[in-house]
Amino acid sequence: MKRYIGHLKLAGWLVIAPLLVWQLTLKNTLSLQRECRRMEKELEQLQRTPENSPATLTLSGAGAAVSSGEILNRLRERIEKNRVTVERYTPFFTESEKEFEVYTGELVLSGAFIPLVRLLDFMEGEECPGKVVSSHFRLETDRRSRAERLLLTVLVQEVE
Numbered sequence: 001m002k003r004y005i006g007h008l009k010l011a012g013w014l015v016i017a018p019l020l021v022w023q024l025t026l027k028n029t030l031s032l033q034r035e036c037r038r039m040e041k042e043l044e045q046l047q048r049t050p051e052n053s054p055a056t057l058t059l060s061g062a063g064a065a066v067s068s069g070e071i072l073n074r075l076r077e078r079i080e081k082n083r084v085t086v087e088r089y090t091p092f093f094t095e096s097e098k099e100f101e102v103y104t105g106e107l108v109l110s111g112a113f114i115p116l117v118r119l120l121d122f123m124e125g126e127e128c129p130g131k132v133v134s135s136h137f138r139l140e141t142d143r144r145s146r147a148e149r150l151l152l153t154v155l156v157q158e159v160e
Helices: 002-048 070-081 113-124
Strands: 085-097 100-110 131-141 148-159
Touching: 070 085, 070 100, 070 113, 113 131, 113 148
Parallel strands: none
Antiparallel strands: 085 100, 100 148, 131 148
């Protein structure tokens, strides 16, 4: 057995050492390289399509729908159709960088749950200006009449 120990050590170094190197280092490096190549090809493909080129992108269709309150006019038909009440709308300036400004509008609505969800679904669609960044349901009780009502607070942001 003693005379085969050297052969076993050599076989171990020739088989086990490359497996360890592959598992601990090369495997992750090569998978990251493959992922990087895939993402580069995807980026090239996206840049080739004309609808995604930076020159044709528009920030918002109306310009200042959130800061001016125009979003309420666009939602008016849906609000009336779903019998939802607008409790308050508060637009405020959030951030600016170079010539771009981000405005956030806090829209508080009240009504039944299903109509509120339908209106929220419409707001998250492409027809509504801005982007819904947050929504929060809460149940509020009137202290005098002890009546409960459901409120939906929606934060909408738009770049102008």
